[in-house]
Amino acid sequence: MIDFRYHLVSIVAIFLALTVGIVLGSTVLQNPIIRSTQATAESIKKMNQDQRDQIAALQAREDGNNAFVSDATPELVQGNLAGEHVLVVEAPGAPSGLRDQVREVIERAGGTYTGRITLTDKFLSAEQTGVLDGLAAQLSPIGTVFAEGATPYDKAGQVLASALVTNTPLSAGTVNTATSAVLQVFQEGGFIAMSDDPSKRATLAVVVAPATPYEGDDADAQNGAIVAVAGALDNGSLGTVVAGTATASGTGGVIAAVLDSGDEASQVSTVDTLDLPSGRVALVYALREQHAGRSGAYGIGSGATAFAPTPSASPSPVATGG
Incomplete structure (x- = not known):
């Protein structure tokens, strides 16, 4: 035991x-x-x-x-934008710290900076699409025809473009009398804010993408709104470039949306290095390329085909202001 x-x-x-x-x-x-x-x-x-x-x-x-x-x-x-009038349109959330650099490079290239339009959060609000649609119908010049199936943003972009840009060099720097009330009504409605005198129409436009991609259920629609405005500006002018930082060409970014949009992707140029001095030079070259009837995707994002357009030996022709 x-x-x-x-x-x-x-x-x-x-x-x-x-x-x-x-x-x-x-x-x-x-x-x-x-x-x-x-x-x-x-x-x-x-x-x-x-x-x-x-x-x-x-x-x-x-x-x-x-x-x-x-x-x-x-x-x-130097001389790449000689005689051209250039408008800057900012999407909601665009990096305000780049405003001075963008204006400076436009003016150094010989361009005339006509002013800045800032789209507001209200412009992108899903609850305001009906109001935008109504304003577009009310303010569109006589004879305006909207494309079949055009969205409220397509229509609003087209009406805004008629007041902001022109593809006729002789009309550059002049006000379109048929759309004189457009900018005032959109501003009073809280859809845009203005700086300088953008009513004196430009021949080229820069759309600045938001610093960070839009989020939430409405993100795709918000990107679509910016793409629609860029497309309308391009159709009404001698060319438009959508510019931003590398985040804009990433997943969910506005530049990525432009490149995926079909028609706009083949007509509107993009630059995703606006925060770099070399990227702002690329912006000028892209505007000059747009003026010549060509487009491209530039920068460091996956959709870019080159860092910048090939420099041209001769600047864009001088446009005569009306």
């Missing part, structure tokens, strides 16, 4: 074995484990430092490239 002493001896033996194991683990195995851990830590530390050095080198190179292009921009764009 197993008595208490047997249990006691068994328990003592178990604790003795544990003690011996702990002693062996803390002495015989301790140094190899510590050395291995230290070596791994040193390797990770070196890898992290190498990556930090690479990031710093890439940042320094990018800063140097940006500084070089900024200094060379006047020579790179």
Whole structure:
């Protein structure tokens, strides 16, 4: 019969074995484990430092490239937009910090900056499509024909374009008397905001995409609204470029929507590097290319075919203002 002493001896033996194991683990195995851990830590530390050095080198190179292009921009764009009038249209959420740079590069290229139209959140609101449709019907010039199946945004874009742009150089810089009330009504209705004098029609237009893609159930419709406005401006002018940052050409972005839109994709140009000095030079070249009747997708996004259009030896022709 197993008595208490047997249990006691068994328990003592178990604790003795544990003690011996702990002693062996803390002495015989301790140094190899510590050395291995230290070596791994040193390797990770070196890898992290190498990556930090690479990031710093890439940042320094990018800063140097940006500084070089900024200094060379006047020579790179000089005369490319000579005689052209250029309108800027901002989508809701467009990066306001790029406004001055966009205007500056247009003017350095010899273009006349006519002004800025900012589309508001109300313009994109699903609850306001009926109002937009009614305004388009009310304000459209006599003889206006909307395409079969045109959406409220197609119609609103067409009416706005009639007041903002022209494809007749002699009409550049003049007000379309048939649409004199359009901008005022859209502004008073809270659908747009204006800066400078965009009523003096432009021959070329830049549509600035939002800094981050629209989200939610209405995102596709909101992208479609911006695409419709860009298409209408392109149809009514000598050319339109949709420009933004790399996020605009990513999933859910406005530039991606333009490239997927069919007709607009084959007519409207896109540039997704507007936040870079080289991207703003690309914007000027894309506007000049639009003026010549060509289009393309430029930048670093998956839909881009080149970083920028090929520079032309001769600038766009000088348009005579009416």
